[in-house]
Amino acid sequence: MIERHLMKLRARDSVSPQEEEALRSVARDVRTVDADVKLVRAGDELTVSTLLLDGMACRQKDVRSGERQITELHVAGDFVDLHSFTLKRLDHDIVSLTPCQVVAVPHAGLRRITQEFPHLTRLLWFSTNLDASIHREWMLSLGRRSALARTAHLFCELYVRLGIVGLAQGLRYDLRLTQIDLAECLGLTSVHVNRMLRELRERRLVEFRQSTVTILDWDALQRVAEFDPAYLYLEHRPQ
Amino acid sequence: MIERHLMKLRARDSVSPQEEEALRSVARDVRTVDADVKLVRAGDELTVSTLLLDGMACRQKDVRSGERQITELHVAGDFVDLHSFTLKRLDHDIVSLTPCQVVAVPHAGLRRITQEFPHLTRLLWFSTNLDASIHREWMLSLGRRSALARTAHLFCELYVRLGIVGLAQGLRYDLRLTQIDLAECLGLTSVHVNRMLRELRERRLVEFRQSTVTILDWDALQRVAEFDPAYLYLEHRPQ
DNA sequence: CGCCCAATTGACTTAAATCAACAACGGTGG
DNA sequence: CCACCGTTGTTGATTTAAGTCAATTGGGCG
Numbered sequence: 001m002i003e004r005h006l007m008k009l010r011a012r013d014s015v016s017p018q019e020e021e022a023l024r025s026v027a028r029d030v031r032t033v034d035a036d037v038k039l040v041r042a043g044d045e046l047t048v049s050t051l052l053l054d055g056m057a058c059r060q061k062d063v064r065s066g067e068r069q070i071t072e073l074h075v076a077g078d079f080v081d082l083h084s085f086t087l088k089r090l091d092h093d094i095v096s097l098t099p100c101q102v103v104a105v106p107h108a109g110l111r112r113i114t115q116e117f118p119h120l121t122r123l124l125w126f127s128t129n130l131d132a133s134i135h136r137e138w139m140l141s142l143g144r145r146s147a148l149a150r151t152a153h154l155f156c157e158l159y160v161r162l163g164i165v166g167l168a169q170g171l172r173y174d175l176r177l178t179q180i181d182l183a184e185c186l187g188l189t190s191v192h193v194n195r196m197l198r199e200l201r202e203r204r205l206v207e208f209r210q211s212t213v214t215i216l217d218w219d220a221l222q223r224v225a226e227f228d229p230a231y232l233y234l235e236h237r238p239q
Numbered sequence: 240m241i242e243r244h245l246m247k248l249r250a251r252d253s254v255s256p257q258e259e260e261a262l263r264s265v266a267r268d269v270r271t272v273d274a275d276v277k278l279v280r281a282g283d284e285l286t287v288s289t290l291l292l293d294g295m296a297c298r299q300k301d302v303r304s305g306e307r308q309i310t311e312l313h314v315a316g317d318f319v320d321l322h323s324f325t326l327k328r329l330d331h332d333i334v335s336l337t338p339c340q341v342v343a344v345p346h347a348g349l350r351r352i353t354q355e356f357p358h359l360t361r362l363l364w365f366s367t368n369l370d371a372s373i374h375r376e377w378m379l380s381l382g383r384r385s386a387l388a389r390t391a392h393l394f395c396e397l398y399v400r401l402g403i404v405g406l407a408q409g410l411r412y413d414l415r416l417t418q419i420d421l422a423e424c425l426g427l428t429s430v431h432v433n434r435m436l437r438e439l440r441e442r443r444l445v446e447f448r449q450s451t452v453t454i455l456d457w458d459a460l461q462r463v464a465e466f467d468p469a470y471l472y473l474e475h476r477p478q
Numbered sequence: 479c480g481c482c483c484a485a486t487t488g489a490c491t492t493a494a495a496t497c498a499a500c501a502a503c504g505g506t507g508g
Numbered sequence: 509c510c511a512c513c514g515t516t517g518t519t520g521a522t523t524t525a526a527g528t529c530a531a532t533t534g535g536g537c538g
Contacts, residue, residue: 043469061379064465069382071375083372086365091372091470114357121353125364126325132367133322133330135374136310140300142381143308143426147526178484187382192526194486210535226303230282231330386494417516431494433518 001103002027004077004165005051009123011164012130012236019120026109027051033100039080040094046084048104052076055100056176060184061092070185072134073097073158077165082128085110098176130233137231142187145226150186151196152225155206155213160229171215175208240342241266243316243404244290248362250403251369251475258359265348266290272339278319279333285323287343291315294339295415299423300331309424311373312336312397316404321367324349337415369472376470381426384465389425390435391464394445394452399468410454414447 002023009015015023030053033039039050039057054076062068071092074080080094085107114121137157141150158175162168179197183190200206205221207214215221241262248254254262269292272278278289278296293315301307310331313319319333324346353360376396380389397414401407418436422429439445444460446453454460 059375061375063379063383067383069379071378083368086361086368087372087472091472092375111357114360118350118353121360122325125367128364128371129322129325129367132371132374133326135371135378136298136300136331139310139374139378139381139426140302140308142378144302144306179486180484187378189527190485191487191528194484195526198486233326233330419516428495429517430496430519433516434494437518 001030001053002051004053005079006077007165008077009127010236011234012126013123014236015120015123019117019123022113022117022120026105026113027103028106028109030101030103033096033102035096035098035100037096037100038093039096039100039102040084040090042091042093043089045089046081046107048106049082049085049110050080050094051103051105052078052080053101053103055096055098057094057096057100057102058181058185059092059094068184069187070181071138072131073154073185075158075161075165076167079105079124079127082110082124083131085124086128097181126233133231133233138185147186147188147192148196148199149225150188151182151193152200152205152221153227154182154185155200155208155215156222156225156227156229157232158213159215159218160232160234164234171218173213174211175213176211240269240292241290243292244318245316246404247316248366249475250473251365252362253475254359254362258356258362261352261356261359265344265352266342267345267348269340269342272335272341274335274337274339276335276339277332278335278339278341279323279329281330281332282328284328285320285346287345288321288324288349289319289333290342290344291317291319292340292342294335294337296333296335296339296341297420297424298331299334307423308426309420310377311370312424314397314400314404315406318344318363318366321349321363322370324363325367336420365472372470372472377424386425386427386431387435387438388464389427390421390432391439391444391460392466393421393424394439394447394454395461395464395466395468396471397452398454398457399471399473403473410457412452413450414452415450 006015006020040046052074057074057080058070059072060068060070081090084090113124141153145153159168159173162173167173179193180190183193186193197208204216205224206216245254245259279285291313296313296319297309298311299307299309320329323329352363380392384392398407398412401412406412418432419429422432425432436447443455444463445455
């Protein structure tokens with residue numbers, strides 16, 4: 001059930017069988033939700049955190065005019081609101097972008113983990129800091145990268161992150177997002193995203209059609225995006 | 240010494256005398272550094288975290304062309320690289336923007352805290368999640384706010400954050416940054432920041448002259464910025 | 479089949495960048 | 509003490525990347 005989450009953790013550090021068991025034992029109530037469902041509303045008091053088992057979700061904030069900014073995309077295996085364990089309530093919404101399977105982890109269970117499993121606790125803390133690192137990389141994109149580089153960068157990031165949890169096949173992965181969703185990640189309009197997708201396709205870097213991303217030239221794509229995966233903290237080599 | 244850090248924590252939660260003592264006991268080697276000194280270089284293995292006692296520092300990332308994006312400003316009382324306790328190395332640089340006083344906190348000491356003080360541990364974890372929350376708000380600025388709103392928003396954020404640690408006097412605070420620094424925070428050019436500062440001044444919202452920010456109309460400024468301090472998590476009311 | 483949302487494309491506008499010149503400021507050394 | 513120099517701040521003219529507006533096509537699904 002939490003296999004993908006374990007894959008994510010083990011790409012960064014070792015997880016002992018006892019720690020694995022502790023994690024398994026705190027997960028409760030698997031449920032399936034449709035696309036475009038608000039899993040968490042900004043400001044709500046939370047007593048459980050949500051682990052994404054399947055599908056894609058995002059964190060989003062919006063401005064009064066109604067435009068939204070997606071601040072992070074979440075893939076299977078991500079703890080979408082582990083932050084709420086220490087923050088109690090969230091400053092942003094969490095929304096499913098595709099149909100999702102999720103499982104709830106009560107904060108009481110997490111508290112037990114923090115008391116009995118210091119190493120696992122640091123690993124969970126690490127996960128939230130990894131989110132912050134991804135946030136910073138997105139800030140760099142939003143603030144300093146051109147629309148083309150920014151778009152390319154997102155495809156690179158997703159390729160690596162989906163690969164970690166076994167959701168990339170060769171140079172291809174499923175991405176059930178609209179160009180509108182992408183625009184809300186990239187701080188662009190969907191019209192402009194469309195043009196950037198065309199350019200990436202014409203330059204034979206990536207193709208995004210029928211909910212599938214196909215990387216045509218990984219090296220060149222990384223170069224255009226100035227993509228360096230260091231910010232994803234993948235240096236762990238299992239013994 | 241770590242008074243400002245305690246003020247920051249106590250604006251969010253209670254800190255017991257034992258916890259306070261534990262924090263004091265792990266701080267080592269106060270030192271003073273000049274402006275524009277790289278306190279931490281991206282990628283370096285770290286065994287200590289740095290607490291900022293005085294001055295202003297930032298996290299920054301850069302693109303190949305040399306432009307930099309400041310991803311967070313840090314004020315006195317901030318733990319500038321607590322993230323490194325779980326991440327081991329950082330994905331970004333930490334640089335002093337003014338002369339600073341800093342103190343080192345060895346990770347070994349933090350580890351001891353995580354073993355003996357679960358509540359304080361959660362508070363430290365909270366601090367890193369607060370950074371992530373600030374990152375998200377900046378992403379909203381970079382992606383969806385106009386240059387004017389974005390600039391106004393930064394002045395609002397700093398007013399609140401400096402106020403928490405006693406560094407705002409009435410509607411005024413010291414800000415020893417150049418317009419170039421601001422531009423690097425805001426994802427703009429310094430020329431455009433200059434124009435936005437003029438407009439904010441002419442509209443009698445804020446004034447930034449001679450390293451001093453003077454808020455002329457707090458309500459109107461918040462309105463222009465669409466500033467809502469919820470993301471700074473200040474709801475704690477001490478008993 | 480038809481409807482609705484997403485994708486696509488072209489024409490045009492605009493916010494911010496760029497370029498350039500100059501003024502103000504602050505620190506340093508003669 | 510003040511002249512000099514490099515950095516920062518200021519402003520205007522111009523360019524450009526991305527947004528806006530609008531029309532059309534296309535796909536998936538009830």
